[in-house]
Amino acid sequence: MKVKIGKYPTWRWYHNYLHDWFDYAPTPKVKVKIHNYDTWSMDTTLAHIVIPMLKQLRDTKHGVPLVDDEDVGLFFEGNNEEKWEWIMSEMLFAFESKLNNWEDKYSSGEMDYDSIPVIGKDGTEIG
Structure with missing residues (x-):
């Protein structure tokens, strides 16, 4: 691109x-x-462009749009500026999660599941 x-x-x-x-x-x-390979994973391609733009918009603060309560959920109470900052942080998290492997924060490297063998009618293990 x-x-x-x-x-x-x-x-x-x-x-x-x-x-x-x-x-x-x-x-x-x-x-x-636009090249053909730009649209293979368009969300990742756009994340490289959108993240710096969102950070600049967050830092320069040109203004705050009107944010309805239903846009942030009923649990959130605050003025428009606080609601907009929360929305900006959510957008940044979403796009940064596309570029960074966010799953690494939540994995320890050890599998935490139990494997129980399933025995068929003839007494042999299935799977």
């Missing part, structure tokens, strides 16, 4: 007239090239 986003154009005084008359607004040039 290759993404190239050009500089945002400088807004000039005559752009106001062009926008009013012709609904014209200058936009940056965007070029995206």
Whole structure:
């Protein structure tokens, strides 16, 4: 995958007239090239892009959207800013779990199950 986003154009005084008359607004040039292997595991491919963007959004705090109670569950009480910080942390955890092996935190290397042999009607072990 290759993404190239050009500089945002400088807004000039005559752009106001062009926008009013012709609904014209200058936009940056965007070029995206997707390879076949980029879509094999798209969630992992996007995680490499989304994680730095979410971290920057969390750190710069441009504002807080309206968060309904049903978006965070009834157990969560707080203002919109606290709810949004919780949602951001959940999104970051989800995407970081795609890149890091999160299962390593919860495994000790030892299997914790018992295997009980199943005996068939003829007395032989099955499986």
